[in-house]
Amino acid sequence: MTRLLKIAAIVALVIMVWLMTPGGGVPILAYHQVSSVPEVYSIDSGQFEEQMRYLAIQGYTAISFADLFAARAGTQSLPPKPVIITFDDGYDDNYLTALPVMARYGLKSTVFVIAGQVGQPGYLTWDQIKNMQSAGTEFGSHTFSHVALNEISQPQLMDELTRSKQLLEQNLARPVDFFAYPYGQYNLDTIAALKQAGYTGACTGLPGLGTTTDDAYQLKRVNIPRPKYGLWEFRLRLVRAHLYAKLSLLRDRVIW
Numbered sequence: 001m002t003r004l005l006k007i008a009a010i011v012a013l014v015i016m017v018w019l020m021t022p023g024g025g026v027p028i029l030a031y032h033q034v035s036s037v038p039e040v041y042s043i044d045s046g047q048f049e050e051q052m053r054y055l056a057i058q059g060y061t062a063i064s065f066a067d068l069f070a071a072r073a074g075t076q077s078l079p080p081k082p083v084i085i086t087f088d089d090g091y092d093d094n095y096l097t098a099l100p101v102m103a104r105y106g107l108k109s110t111v112f113v114i115a116g117q118v119g120q121p122g123y124l125t126w127d128q129i130k131n132m133q134s135a136g137t138e139f140g141s142h143t144f145s146h147v148a149l150n151e152i153s154q155p156q157l158m159d160e161l162t163r164s165k166q167l168l169e170q171n172l173a174r175p176v177d178f179f180a181y182p183y184g185q186y187n188l189d190t191i192a193a194l195k196q197a198g199y200t201g202a203c204t205g206l207p208g209l210g211t212t213t214d215d216a217y218q219l220k221r222v223n224i225p226r227p228k229y230g231l232w233e234f235r236l237r238l239v240r241a242h243l244y245a246k247l248s249l250l251r252d253r254v255i256w
């Protein structure tokens, strides 16, 4: 009996170590606002700085979706500890507050813009977007009007995807290949429409890591809401994403 317990303890330890070691995926962090507005998707500039400093100290290199997809295609290799920092909706604090913080730590981001909101109060202007692009920020689409894509008609769906893409491409003078689903809502029709509209990949709200083998239109992210428990919460969210990545690897293998 004691021997059995010892074996069980060793097996449990091995499983723990396996689960805790990095899962070979890229954490894709999902932020919204960086401001003192006390809302769940708004994080204080001090908390944001603490998280960026942590990433820099831990040796993370911020990459773009273009980099990730070049790695997926085998035309580029990724740095040792890659991370993708994303912002949804395109708030002006991404430029005014987050960009200078990230610049201090040599980090860059991808902003998924609601194209129809550009220039509205509280949102980025085209000039700010162009300045961010010059500073190394990648831009993607978050639709034209931030509707839940599985609740609208097919023509409306195509309009949301193509109008936002065209407007961004006209203003940025470069292709816009990546997308984030508003409210994390999508289905097979949405994915088919994204392909038809010419997008290369899309981010969901599902927890986990971005990998080079996952479905390009169902990339998982690490949601970073306003922390209640400081930097520990941020660190735990990263660990949890690695755990999910490990477990889905296991699940994929079982199904396969």
Ligand SMILES: [Zn+2]
Binding pocket: 088, 089, 142, 146, 182, 183
């Ligand atoms: Zn959104």
